[in-house]
Amino acid sequence: MRPIKFRLWNRPLNKMQKVSFLQFWGRGVGLLTSTGDHYQLDPKQGELMQFTGVKDENGREIYEGDIVQTYEIDDDGRPINAVVKYEDHLAGFTLTNEYQGVWRRLDNDYPVIGNIYENPELLEARHD
Secondary structure, three states, X not given: OOOOOEEEEEOOOOEEEEEXXXXXXXXXXXXXXXXXXXXXXXXXXXXEEEEEEEEOOOOOEEEOOEEXXXXXXXXXXXXXEEEEEEEOOOOEEEEEEXXXXXXXXXXXXXXXXXXXXXXXXXXXXXXX
């Protein structure tokens, strides 16, 4: 059984935070971060991301929104990066890169190289 953990992209602070406690009510979320900060957030102010239950090859926890480097290579011989997403119809986590045509279940310990909020350029189409 995997631990249920979350982290938060806090839009007003432009910062990723680990979440220690969550409370849902009405249209908002109350949470306590691992640094002891307490927030009451409207869903527009933050994005919750769940731990996948998988760690990367360096022991780092993989969360929704992380960007991983797959073991596939593109036509120029460079590794293909993909974002971790939860797919409702699969009830599981997948790797996706629309530019490179990648879509598969998260089934390996791919190295985390960033996330979609702090490093969106890692998913951009390459034109060089």
